[in-house]
Amino acid sequence: DLQERLGLSDAAPLAAKLQSMRGRDVAIDARNVSHIGTLCQQVLLAAAKEWHADGKSLRLIEPTDACVHHLALLGLTPETFEESEL
Numbered sequence: 823d824l825q826e827r828l829g830l831s832d833a834a835p836l837a838a839k840l841q842s843m844r845g846r847d848v849a850i851d852a853r854n855v856s857h858i859g860t861l862c863q864q865v866l867l868a869a870a871k872e873w874h875a876d877g878k879s880l881r882l883i884e885p886t887d888a889c890v891h892h893l894a895l896l897g898l899t900p901e902t903f904e905e906s907e908l
Contacts (some may be wrong), residue, residue, distance in 0.1 A: 823851040828862040836862055840869040840880075847879045852900070855889035863896055870903040879904065 823835035828836065835866070840848075850866070852858075866882075882900040893899060900908075 823853075824855050824858070826854050826856050828855065828858045830859060830861055831903055832850075833859075833865050837865045837869070839854060843868075843870065845878065847874065848873065849883045849900070852882045852885040852889045855886050858892045860896060863875055863893060863898060867908065870894040871908040872896065874906050874908060 824836075825832070867882075869878045881904045885893070885900045890900065893902070
C-alpha cells in the first residue's frame with residue numbers, strides 16, 4: 823500500500839520496497855494517496871519498466887482522484903504503469 827503523501831524523501835524508501843518485490847507480479851494499492859510527487863512517480867515508472875522487461879506486471883489499483891490528478895500533471899494515468907511500451 824502506498825502511504826498518503828509521497829514526497830521527495832519517500833522516493834528512496836519506495837524504490838527499495840519495490841526492488842524487494844521484483845520478480846513477481848505486483849499490484850500497488852493507491853487508495854490512500856492524497857499527494858504523489860514527481861520523483862516518486864518516476865520511481866514507479868522506472869519500476870514498471872523493469873517489471874515489464876522481466877515479463878511481470880506492476881499496476882496501481884484503486885487510485886484516488888488526487889493520485890490520478892498528480893499523475894496527469896506529468897501526462898501519466900494509472901494505466902500507464904501497465905503498458906508494455908514504457
